[in-house]
Amino acid sequence: MSTYPGQPAAPKKTLTWIAIACFALAVIVTGFFAWRIVVTAPRSPQPIAGGTVHLKKEGLTVYASVPALRPPCEAKDAAGNDVPLKGPSGSETITINGDSWYVVARSVRPVPAGDYTISCKDTESSATYAAGPRSSVVAFVVSILATILSFLIFVGLGVVFLVISLIRNHRRNRPGSTFPTHPQPPNPGQNFPSQPYNPGPNPDRPQDR
Known part of the structure; x- marks a missing residue:
């Protein structure tokens, strides 16, 4: 996709894809430990x-x-x-x-x-x-804790990356000022260059008669 002068660059979606990957990992890892709960249940x-x-x-x-x-x-x-x-x-x-x-x-x-x-x-x-x-009660308890922690960790990371991506895209796509600027009044102490002195015609001077 080509861009033109003054047009904002296309936003990168790296963080969005990372967030999606975190959500996918949450489903996979949580599903694995949920299966372990069934296997290790007494x-x-x-x-x-x-x-x-x-x-x-x-x-x-x-x-x-x-x-x-x-x-x-x-x-x-x-x-x-x-x-x-x-x-x-x-x-x-x-x-x-x-x-x-x-x-x-x-x-x-x-x-x-x-x-x-x-x-x-x-x-x-x-x-x-x-x-x-x-069977081992320890393995059963560990599977339960791993299921809960893996879900919270990966879903939490996905939410964080997604929020950061949305904030960056919002700032990048924010339009700039489109109104014409007005000249500012001069400062009281600002000096301007003086114009050359032009006395104009004088009838008392021979060259102006």
Whole structure:
């Protein structure tokens, strides 16, 4: 696009495109972490009263219905091989549909989905034990926080860049003064050049007769 003298240059839209990119990133990143919320959300564990549970996802976590000392639990896969278990590093509790479950053991390494035989020996409490896929409450909480923060950060940046772009375009397109200027009155102390003296004709002078 050609411009002519006195015509304002075409405004650059770099900041506008950056704002659009921020909005697009907000949708993509927020969508990713929202998917992570669904993936990491705790599921209701299966009771192990029958001894065998079927896991639809990898990993193994053993829960108790009441806070209890970590009882010796054993787990075997469908082939009868032992699955090493370890206690949680801290207190972990999940609440699903009003029922609270307390983590008492977890597989050392993520195990594939399938059938597992689990037994827990507990003679000191009336706790009910259940098992579910390997999960982490920390990962679930982090996914929620990441979803909120990523949305606020990228949308906020997009709004800032868009506002700056609109302000710059408004200033660039502001029309200049189109009214003719009037001469200013002279200053009282301003000096003007003197005109040469012209006495005019004089009848008393011989040359003017």
